[in-house]
Amino acid sequence: MGIGSKLSKLMKEQNTNANELAQKVGVAPTTIYSMITRDSKKADIEVLIKIARTLGVTAEYFCEDEEPTTIAAHFDGDEFTESELAEIKKFAQFVKERRQ
Numbered sequence: 001m002g003i004g005s006k007l008s009k010l011m012k013e014q015n016t017n018a019n020e021l022a023q024k025v026g027v028a029p030t031t032i033y034s035m036i037t038r039d040s041k042k043a044d045i046e047v048l049i050k051i052a053r054t055l056g057v058t059a060e061y062f063c064e065d066e067e068p069t070t071i072a073a074h075f076d077g078d079e080f081t082e083s084e085l086a087e088i089k090k091f092a093q094f095v096k097e098r099r100q
Helices: 003-013 018-025 029-038 045-055 082-098
Strands: none
Touching (some): 018 029
16 A cells, blocks of 8 residues: 555545645645555655644654554464453454454
8 A cells, every 4th residue: 555545545534635635734736636646655755744744643654564464363272261262253353344
């Protein structure tokens, strides 16, 4: 996921649009639209920092991978009770539902 995808997602979550964000950051709306359209992994650092501050995230947010490629868990024997395993499964479902 590139910068544009993350930017678009944040704007949607915060109920804002490219024109409003551009005005708050002090750049032309075309700058924001271009970032979203290109979905590049590169951006002007000064602009990215201003955007991050305005949207309440760190600039690093735009560089981090959101999801690991593989996560596995295996439980042997009496490590957990049936009740604890049910709770773990509920938590895993909760994590999956947050994606949507």
